[in-house]
Every structure is written in C-alpha cells, then in structure tokens.
Amino acid sequence: MVPMHQIAVDCHERFNLQTLEHLLTRLSERSLIPYWVEDSLHQVYTSELPSLGSKYPQFVFGAGETSLNLHELLGVGSHCGIDILMPDVKHFGGVTAVKAAILSLEERGHRVTLHNPTGPIGTAFSAHLCTLRRDSVPLEFPWAVVSDRDHSTIPAEPVSSGAYVLSDLPGIGLDPNPDYMVEYGQKWTVSGWAK
Secondary structure (H helix, E strand, O other): OOOHHHOEEEOOOOEOHHHHHHHHHHHHHOOOOOOEEEOOEOHHHHHHHHHHHHHOOOOOEEEOOOOOOHHHHHHHHHHOOOOEEOOOOOOOOOHHHHHHHHHHHHHOOOEEOOOOOOOHHHHHHHHHHHOOOOOOOOOOOOOOOOOOHHHOEEOOOOEEOOEEOOOOOOOOOOEEOHHHHHHHOOEEEOOEEEO
C-alpha cells in the first residue's frame, strides 16, 4: 500500500474555493495529507489560494500546467501561493522554453517539476528536462492509462520500480514504434484526424 504522503492529488481545476476548502478540511480531519494538491482551482482563480495556504499550511499546492509562457507561470508562482510550478513541455513552447523556464524559476526561488499526463515521447523529454532541476520533486507519470503503452516505442519506456531510467543512447533514448503508429496513429488533415 502506498502511504498518503507519497500520493499526489490532481484536481484538474475542478474545484471552486468553497469545494476545495471542504476537501482540505475533510482530508485534514482524517490526517490524510497528500504529497501535493495539483491544479485545484482554474488558473484564473488560483490567486485565491494564499488564504487557503495560511489556513491549511500542511498542504503543498502545485499548478501551472496551462501556462503558455514564463510570464504566466511567474504570475501563478508569485501571486497565487503555489509551492510547486508545473510547466508542460507540450503547452509551454517545447524543450528550449521549458529548459530556460526551469533555470529562471529556480533562480527566483521557485520549486519546479513538469506537468506530464502525456505519451512516451513527451515523458522522455520531460524526464530529461527534470535532470536540470536543483530540487528532486517527482515527475508526473501516466501509469496504466494505456494498456499497451510499452509497445508504442522502441525500446519500451525505461520505467523501473516507479523511476524513469535515463538512457545513454543519443537523443531521448527511444523512438516511436512504426508498427504501433501504423495500427493506432492518426494525422491531422484539413477535415480533421484521419488514419
């Protein structure tokens, strides 16, 4: 059984201030304190978190997955009581932008990890980017979301005992499996997604 302090709770921006406070109260009453509470409020309302942070100091809040640039992420980090900032390599402008953001955010004293409910290629980039961080905040991993995910790349994703094992191979250490892409892949056309 995984202890509660090792479980991160992702709220997918589904709460408002009242329902979030209810959740935090109920968890506190039961001494169930997760590793973090992620994206509890829509980013527009995240500035309401400082009052909750002072009322519930036992909780760590993470956010920033929908930020598109450093300015947005700094706004979340500086004004919203967020403990861990979580840029997403897919939304934030790619590897170069996230690399620069990690360094810039840490210079300003922020803790950083990457938002990563993504496929194996995005996860590989995120895992490599995480090596740049000073702090060892865990990387989100979409475990068991797709049953045959291990067949989608060559070699299969190097996850062992819950840890992503970086490869010393060139690049990100894996490539899309062509057979998997033929079977499941789609491409965007003028009229939408197509086989």
